[in-house]
Amino acid sequence: MSSFLTPAAPRVLAHRGLSIGAPENTMMAFIAAVDVGATFLETDAHATADGVAVLAHDPGLDRVAGRDVVIEQTLWKDLAEIDLGQGERVPGLREALLALPDAKWNIDLKSDASVVPTVRAVVEAKAVDRVLLTSFSERRRRQAERLLPEVATSASQAIVLRALAAQRLGLRGQLARILAPVVALQVPRRAKGIEIISERSVAAFQRAGVEVHVWTINDPAEMSELLAMGVDGIVTDRCDLALPLIA
Template identity: 85%
Template sequence: MTTYLSTGPPRALAHRGLAVGAPENTMMAFIAAVDAGATFLETDAHATADGVAVLAHDPALDRVAGRDVVIEETLWKDLAEIDLGQDEHVPGLREALLALPDARWNIDLKSDAAVVPAVRAVVEARAVDRVLLTSFSERRRRQAQQLLPEVATGASQRIVVQALAAQRLGLHGGLARILEPVAALQVPRRAKGVEIISERSVAAFQRAGVEVHVWTINDPREMQELLDLGVDGIVTDRVDLALPLLGGR
């Protein structure tokens, strides 16, 4: 296993950087998060038409730039010229890793096309020990792990569903086997009205060998509640509010 989670929890993961006064998933937002004290940055990866891993949540730029531009249909040189606001642009993953060499990155692989370019960027930036690759897709997670066996990965949707079932049935051995390939279980507090996070479930997942990170939490009171339940990480848009709470832990 890498040293990605070698520092002690609890930890705050800056969701798309700190986009208060900065466009999300831009170098301005990531630098703002680091300046606020964040050491863990959460982001998303797509790939351009010419196979460059870039940091953006959506497959297109209509929401963030008001442009009908599909990332996978656009060359990197053209994408890099599009203004997202405040003269910020879609960052390349390799460039972002190199620009903030002390940060640890949680990277959500948003498309099948992003897997190989993202792995290549991580290798070229010599950042294997400071990234966690995750995806809702188990196929993508497994492909990334096969390409880069030493990298830390987060639980896919399939693993999360299996782990929740095993935990509720009290199948502790089965839970450990399900979670063996991953370093972290990253989940919402509840889904479809069902509570996922409780003191009991957190303890069971941790005994099975993974950290538990909850997304996306922006209310300090809820952050405090989750920390009291024993979670290892808070994924938040407001890392500036989360860090003071973690400091007391």
């Protein structure tokens, strides 16, 4: 089994690093998060045209760099030349894993093309035990798990929906079976007006064998509320505010 979820919860997951004064999902942002004490970094993976796993949330660079560049249509050598601000570039996953060897990485597989390059980068960096792979797509999650059976994964959208239904109906045995393939349920506090996180639901998910991580929470008062409910992790843009609460 992966040792990703150690030490014991609660834990803070730095969402795209710490982007105060740094472009998101860049080495500057990840290093800033580590410098304030974060040990878990949340990020996103895409693949370049030549099959290199890189860290970026969007499929293109229009939002973060004002450039009409699609990652999957761009060679890694050309992508690496684009300035995201303050001299920062889109990081390669393998290089990021090697640069911060003590950090644990929660990686969202953002495209079908990203799965194989991400797995390859994790293996090459010898980082399987400090990586959790996730995706809204159950197909991507399963593919990653098949390629790397020992890696930790968190629930896809399909698993989340089935788990919510089983929890609401009080089907404990079914809930445990639904969540058996994953180590964590990573969800918003509420979605489409429906409350997902409560003291009761957190306890039910934990009894079923998974940690509960809530995203994306930036208000310290709300962080405290969620910690009081017993959640295992806070995914946040403000790890600098969350870490003192955990401490």
